[in-house]
Structure formats: structure tokens, C-alpha cells
Amino acid sequence: MTSERREVASLDDDELARASERLERATPAERLAFAVDTFGEGLLFTSSFGAQSGVLLHLWSEVARHLPVVFIDTGFLFPETLAYRDAIAERLGLTVRVLRPDIATADFVARWGDDVQRRDPDFCCGLNKVAPLAPLRDAARGWVSGLRRDQSRAREGVRVLAREGHLVRVHPLATLTKADVARYLAEHDLPEHPLVARRYLSIGCAPCTRPIADGEDERAGRWAWTNKTECGLHARAPGDEPR
Numbered sequence: 001m002t003s004e005r006r007e008v009a010s011l012d013d014d015e016l017a018r019a020s021e022r023l024e025r026a027t028p029a030e031r032l033a034f035a036v037d038t039f040g041e042g043l044l045f046t047s048s049f050g051a052q053s054g055v056l057l058h059l060w061s062e063v064a065r066h067l068p069v070v071f072i073d074t075g076f077l078f079p080e081t082l083a084y085r086d087a088i089a090e091r092l093g094l095t096v097r098v099l100r101p102d103i104a105t106a107d108f109v110a111r112w113g114d115d116v117q118r119r120d121p122d123f124c125c126g127l128n129k130v131a132p133l134a135p136l137r138d139a140a141r142g143w144v145s146g147l148r149r150d151q152s153r154a155r156e157g158v159r160v161l162a163r164e165g166h167l168v169r170v171h172p173l174a175t176l177t178k179a180d181v182a183r184y185l186a187e188h189d190l191p192e193h194p195l196v197a198r199r200y201l202s203i204g205c206a207p208c209t210r211p212i213a214d215g216e217d218e219r220a221g222r223w224a225w226t227n228k229t230e231c232g233l234h235a236r237a238p239g240d241e242p243r
């Protein structure tokens with residue numbers, strides 16, 4: 001098993017799929033431990049410190065507290081998110097590495113307009129979210145994030161391990177349900193993001209997030225005026241002109 005772990009980044013796609021299949025039967029903590037053991041310092045963990053982030057942050061504090069949690073401050077986040085980040089990081093003893101875009105938020109708005117998110121959210125995500133992460137992403141071998149299959153139709157096919165370019169994406173929570181998350185947060189007495197009480201069940205930047213209604217997907221309140229469903233970390237190259 002140890003040699004399999006060391007070599008996982010060089011597995012071909014079929015072998016990686018089989019390794020992922022084996023981890024289907026593991027717990028989230030075991031999946032995360034596998035990733036830490038496999039990639040060591042080459043493991044990147046990004047968290048939005050959003051409504052669903054508490055479980056993975058807690059697991060990280062138990063398995064990988066020696067490694068930082070990377071947080072992208074786009075300049076458009078809710079103040080409640082920044083307060084939640086500080087509170088839960090202190091409670092769990094986490095080191096948070098904050099990334100920011102090269103351009104100041106006021107300058108970005110002055111240059112592209114205060115409706116740029118409405119016109120072209122991929123452009124805004126490209127400059128304010130994708131670009132700040134690029135150097136760390138390029139240097140990493142594994143990337144942990146909290147995607148779950150039951151969050152939206154777009155995430156139904158999320159695997160525990162998946163190749164993305166030179167990286168292996170790791171999703172320790174892939175098989176958890178919304179109820180599992182609620183149970184875990186309660187069992188560990190973890191604080192809730194303050195906006196959850198106002199029915200924000202997936203929380204990104206303020207201009208692009210609304211509360212959800214009964215029966216909607218957890219992520220239905222994100223970029224609700226478009227068919228965009230993901231945060232833009234995989235959108236077109238940052239720096240292109242906006243539409």
C-alpha cells in the first residue's frame with residue numbers, strides 16, 4: 001500500500017480510477033490521510049470558508065494541521081465569511097494562507113465597471129480567483145477540496161481521485177450528503193457560517209450569491225442569472241478581455 005501511495009501521481013487513468021474506487025470504501029479522514037501521505041508538502045488545500053466548509057476544515061486540523069489552508073480573498077466576499085474564517089481557524093488551530101488578486105478591488109471595478117460580474121463572471125473569476133491561485137496550483141501535485149456529489153447536478157460524477165492536468169484532485173467528502181455534513185458539524189460542535197441561517201447554503205462572492213428557496217440545489221444561488229455552475233477555477237485563461 002505504501003509503494004502504491006508513493007506512486008499514485010504517476011498512475012495512468014485506469015489505475016487512478018481503480019485507486020479512487022478503492023477509496024470509495026474509506027472514510028473521509030482515511031481519504032485525506034491517503035492524500036497527505038501521498039503528496040506531503042505537494043498537497044494543496046483550498047477552502048472558501050463557506051457554508052459547507054466546516055467538515056473538511058475540521059478533518060484538516062486533525063490530519064494535516066502542519067500544512068496551510070489556502071484562501072482566495074477575491075475582494076468581493078461577504079464580511080461574514082472573513083469573520084467566520086478567522087473564528088474557525090483560531091478554534092481549530094489552522095494556518096490560513098490568504099491569496100489576493102494583483103489588482104485592487106476598487107481599481108478593478110473602476111476599470112471594468114460595477115456590473116462586470118453580470119456581463120462576464122468568467123472574466124471576473126479569472127482575474128480575481130483563478131490567477132491568484134495559479135502559482136500554487138502549478139507547484140502542487142495533489143489538490144484537496146470539499147466537493148460533494150449531492151451538491152448539484154454538475155457535481156454528481158465527482159470521484160474521490162481524479163486527474164486534472166499535472167494534478168490529482170482529491171475529494172475526501174465526495175460521498176457525503178447534506179445530512180452527513182449537518183450531523184458531523186453538530187457532533188463536533190463546529191460553528192456555522194452566519195449566513196446559513198439566512199438560507200445561503202453555498203456561499204461565494206456577494207455579487208454572485210443569493211439565498212436558495214425550498215427544493216433548490218444547494219448551489220442554485222450561485223451565478224443564478226447564468227448557466228455558470230462552478231467558481232471559475234477551470235474557466236478560460238485569466239486576462240482575456242471581458243465580454
Ligand code: SF4
Nearest residue numbers: 076121124125205208
Ligand atoms: S464569484 Fe463573482 S465576484 Fe467572485 S470572482 Fe467570480 S465573478 Fe467575481
